Amino acid sequence: MPIPRITETLRPDASGLARAAALVRAGDLVAFPTETVYGLGGDATDDLAVARIFAAKDRPRFNPLIAHVADVAAAQRLVVWSDLADRLAAAFWPGPMTLVLPLRADAGVSALVTADLPTLAVRVPAHPAALALLDAVGRPIAAPSANPSGRISPTSAAHVLAGLSGRIAAVLDGGPCAVGLESTILGLTPDLVLLRAGGVPSEALANVLGYSLTLHQGSAITAPGQLASHYAPDARVRLDALTPHAGEVMLGFGPVPGTLTLSATGDLTEAAAHLFRHLHALDAMSPQGIAVAPIPETGLGRAINDRLRRAAAPRN
């Protein structure tokens, strides 16, 4: 169980920004203002920090997160860039537009950020405090909207505290958000599709593209496990196992030991941080199957079990 803590309110001055950056670099969570909505930020390169984001929001699923970066050069270090990405970024960054592009092999972001997809959402926010924080942290910051799962996105520090006080280290108070609506999301993997309408009006997009985009059918990736491109182990996955059968490798948890263990102490945040990496590593052993210890259906255990059930589902 996480220890309850007092959430600090920080001002976006030199000392507040330094404190916020130090917290993020240490793996803690800091809510920060963007021009769209407040983001719940964690170090995108740190598995445990990203797992804490899902825990703080009480999200029942590992949907992929947006990696926030300070500029185009920082985005190019994470994703496979293209001419079209360049045109869009020149027109709308910093600003309320998110680009989903192929993930670079050397990006170094946690698999929890992409929900283990081969693509990554990146955005340069147009808010001085967000850009100053990104500069000071020097790493991409993963951030969904800073609200508990299923609640309205926050557009002020007070909204953030109403939902997440005691669950995150700090909120950087940059005043109310100017746009107040989430970013427009465009997929370029490689065909251009509108994945979510948002802060960039469709007319402005059409002006840059020379044609209009309509919302891609069934595009809201609320359940990335449903994507065809989503990783599923080659090995058959068997859930709620206490011991492996012949030929199986075992993914342990808590008192149930394994070839690899999600968390020996039964810590669900640690387990989430290890989930994708351990599944890949076990699968790489080419076993006949992967047996998985029982995971409690509480807190982050729901998201872990959701992902494991998808991995275990029959496929053709």
Ligand code: TXA
């Ligand atoms: O304005 C915003 O975009 C705010 C601020 C904080 O930047 N963030 C935000 O994050 O709205 P969130 O987590 O609430 O929504 C991100 C959306 C989700 O619908 C997610 O499925 C989609 O982005 N997404 C992220 N990565 C993706 C990927 N690789 N492929 C497709 N969709 C992706």
Ligand code: MG
């Ligand atoms: Mg949201």
